[in-house]
Amino acid sequence: MVLVTNVTIAMICCIYCCICWGSWGNTQKLVQKKDWLSSLFYWDYIAGFFLTALLGLLLFNGGNLFENITSESLAWAVLGGVVWNIANIFLTAANGIAGMAVGFPIGGGLGWVGGIIFNYFSSGFTGNETMLWIGVVLAVAAMVLSGVSYSRLTSTQAKSPTAGIVFALLSGIGFAFFYGLVVKATAPEFGGIGTMSPYQAVFFFALAVLVSTFILNPFVMRYSVEGKASMKDYFKNGDTRTHLIGMLGGFIWMSGMVISFMTAGAAVNKAVSYALSNASPLVAMIWGVLIWKEFKAAPKGTNKYVYAMFFSFLVALVLIALSN
Numbered sequence: 001m002v003l004v005t006n007v008t009i010a011m012i013c014c015i016y017c018c019i020c021w022g023s024w025g026n027t028q029k030l031v032q033k034k035d036w037l038s039s040l041f042y043w044d045y046i047a048g049f050f051l052t053a054l055l056g057l058l059l060f061n062g063g064n065l066f067e068n069i070t071s072e073s074l075a076w077a078v079l080g081g082v083v084w085n086i087a088n089i090f091l092t093a094a095n096g097i098a099g100m101a102v103g104f105p106i107g108g109g110l111g112w113v114g115g116i117i118f119n120y121f122s123s124g125f126t127g128n129e130t131m132l133w134i135g136v137v138l139a140v141a142a143m144v145l146s147g148v149s150y151s152r153l154t155s156t157q158a159k160s161p162t163a164g165i166v167f168a169l170l171s172g173i174g175f176a177f178f179y180g181l182v183v184k185a186t187a188p189e190f191g192g193i194g195t196m197s198p199y200q201a202v203f204f205f206a207l208a209v210l211v212s213t214f215i216l217n218p219f220v221m222r223y224s225v226e227g228k229a230s231m232k233d234y235f236k237n238g239d240t241r242t243h244l245i246g247m248l249g250g251f252i253w254m255s256g257m258v259i260s261f262m263t264a265g266a267a268v269n270k271a272v273s274y275a276l277s278n279a280s281p282l283v284a285m286i287w288g289v290l291i292w293k294e295f296k297a298a299p300k301g302t303n304k305y306v307y308a309m310f311f312s313f314l315v316a317l318v319l320i321a322l323s324n
Helices: 007-023 025-031 038-060 071-098 100-123 129-154 162-184 198-223 231-237 240-265 270-277 280-291 303-322
Strands: none
Touching: 007 025, 007 100, 007 240, 007 280, 025 038, 025 071, 025 100, 025 240, 025 280, 038 071, 038 198, 038 231, 038 240, 071 100, 071 162, 071 198, 100 129, 100 162, 100 280, 100 303, 129 162, 129 303, 162 198, 198 240, 280 303
16 A cells, blocks of 8 residues: 655645645636536536546555445545535535635635644644644634625625625535545544545545435536536537546546545644645635636725735645644
8 A cells, every 4th residue: 555654745745635626626717618517517527536536546555445344434434425525516616606716715714724623623633732723713814804805806796795605605614524524434543433544435435426426416407506507518518628627627636635645644633634735725816816817807905805815824824734
């Protein structure tokens, strides 16, 4: 089995995960158009997501792919997958409505803070608590600043910011718990209470996401605030490029997850490991603000809130990393 045991390399792996989780939304932006809604993009995204988890299992688990699997361990991984999928559907919708610079800071930010707290109490903490909690407070401040920035933007567009912010908040609730649930499926030497290897846990997490997508996404396609879609639209409106870009998005996200779980053998505190891996809002804000120019039409004076949001997230990330 391929595992990272060096703490420095493990931290680098977590940062790679952070970059992946903050960058996959670019693939949604690349194919976003009037006849290709978020719910259609989601099918390709989850296909790439699952195939990458399967590839990680085959490449890194070291043979005996399905041994040491108990019903309790399977339940933790499946629960993590279902929780993540519900949260990510809301995040994808929030990105489609409000953009990466809003969906990620609010949804991902809430998930980030909640996940740190969840992992703090479930796995214990031996680092610098003052640094950790100051970082958490700054992350919350950044979420508030994101909401203020988006409200100012929508004030010039004659539309309410409510849907985008609510969807992002709902996604954050799920993101706060999924990581810890999947970790619980792993054996004690990997930080869990189950029997699985890290790659087995990730695979069954992804399988649960795949299966639950066939239940959840048809409902989203029918009732999404973005508009109604059908499988006929999926096959009619999506070309090969569109499908491949969507699958690339799933690969980007899941490669981060696989690499993050590769650090299960390193002596990195779980709260800090989660914090570094899930600091994706900072990366997403860079893409959304600097590359996609999502606040270009915002009224004068909005930039000070955007820059303050950047600064708060950045300092929060540094403090949480140093708290290990």
